[in-house]
Amino acid sequence: MSTLHPGAAPATTTAATSGAPAPDDPAARSTTSFFATMLTQTLIVLRKDLLLEWRSRSRLVSVVLFGVVTLLLFSFAVGPDVRALREGTAGFLVLALLLSSTLGLAESFRLEQEQDAVEGLLLLPIEPVALFYGKALGNTIFLSLLAPILIPVALVLYSVEPAWSDFLRLFGLWLLTAAGLSAPGTLYSAMTSQLRSQDVLLPLLLFPLVVPVLLGAVKALDLVLTGDAMGQLGSWTIMLLAFNLIYWSLCGIVFPRAIEAS
């Protein structure tokens, strides 16, 4: 990883953040300390983003409201047919998350864009990879915060009554979906935030890309909501996990190049 961006020497960053290891450590220890540094830096970025988010809670509230509005609109689109609504609940939920996610993701780099804050971030001894994972984790947390509102609203609007034990599963799947959207979403948000037409480009690039995540999430949520007769929930969940693994590693690998070019 460090070969990708030799400009930021790991030794100086280590000294700056955790302070413990000397630069002339053996190679084995330096790799572990490298990962420890990455983790620390990721958490620093995450903490900064969450703090900023917490200080202006209005954004979260408005994105949640947007999600509720989309859920409402879906029921108008399908009509007052309770059965059709019930069957489509999983799909509507995931679509509401997807549509809300573009609002949240687009915002995550706009803050850095104002007054060239991203330049300042890059001047800090923070690895671009850590910047990516911090931002992506922040976006995942932001999107999972929609679940406590959107899931109950959807269940009430579409009159679905899952068992109480299913709520944990619903939330877990929501978390996986949010993570699957966040990794490519953060990458594309970093690239499109500096362009004139981010509002168009981000969904245009992101939506086809996350088709596997959407498909897996809809299937898995549907199995939870309408019953899992053939025991397929496990395999869909594993598939979602695998997609997450691929997206998080791939986007993490290419992100440093993307941010260097900005």
Added chain:
Amino acid sequence: MSDAVMPEGVIAGGWSYVIAAYSVTAIGLSVYIWSLVSRSRKPGDES
């Protein structure tokens, strides 16, 4: 021909579909190649 094996499986008179598919492909490729040629002429005989 060979109608004895699966009488209901044979699709008869599919030529209009075949012609449609081939002409769409031919027209599509021609238009694209024409656009390429016109674009390569445009930028004033580049260096």
Added chain:
Amino acid sequence: MIERLKWHHFVGLLGLAIVVAGTWIGLFVAPAERHMGDVMRIMYVHVPSAWSALLCFTFVFVAAVASLWTSRKRWDAYMTGGIEVGCVLTALLLVQGSIWARATWGVWWDWDVRLTTSLVMLLLFCGVLALRSFIEEANRRATWSAIAAIVAFVDVPLVYFCVRWWRSLHQIQSSPETVNSAMVLPLRLNAVAFLLIAIWMIAIRARIELARLQAEDAPEPEPLAIEER
């Protein structure tokens, strides 16, 4: 530079000649298929389109990695050419597939694995072209579109896998018919021809892009020089 790229016209003419022969054999010489009848003849243009489109996007992936690695404009231009030609071929592929679906299944669209994956693939790479058109700074455009192309290429197998799982709940994908030996010749001819034509188009498109990229660098100082006088 032009001399070095001249070969592509020979490739293109060769491809055109072969495609005429292959299509002639496919339409008028090869026998009708047992179940699908004459509709099967769409295959002789459909399958080559699919193969060449996939090869185009594979080439795009290679060019994108090379462009990221070397930061050379030539690779950026080749990548753009590959994406555009691949998108054209995929769009044609979808229209042919839709016509074929109408003839055999009675519907214009079926959520078949390959059809769906092709559509997503087309949208992914059109997105890369759109991203490209909005970035003005050349260096950044090359890097970002290469990254978007790599991510899109990696995504295509995921989509295929996922849609296959999704569909497998409804029906099991019927295995394709074993191809009659009389049908192999036009298929092979057209496959080679489409590949050659795709190479030709990529070469022309890359040449246009390269000229544009060089023109981007060149004419900037001229108005300044005139103003200073």
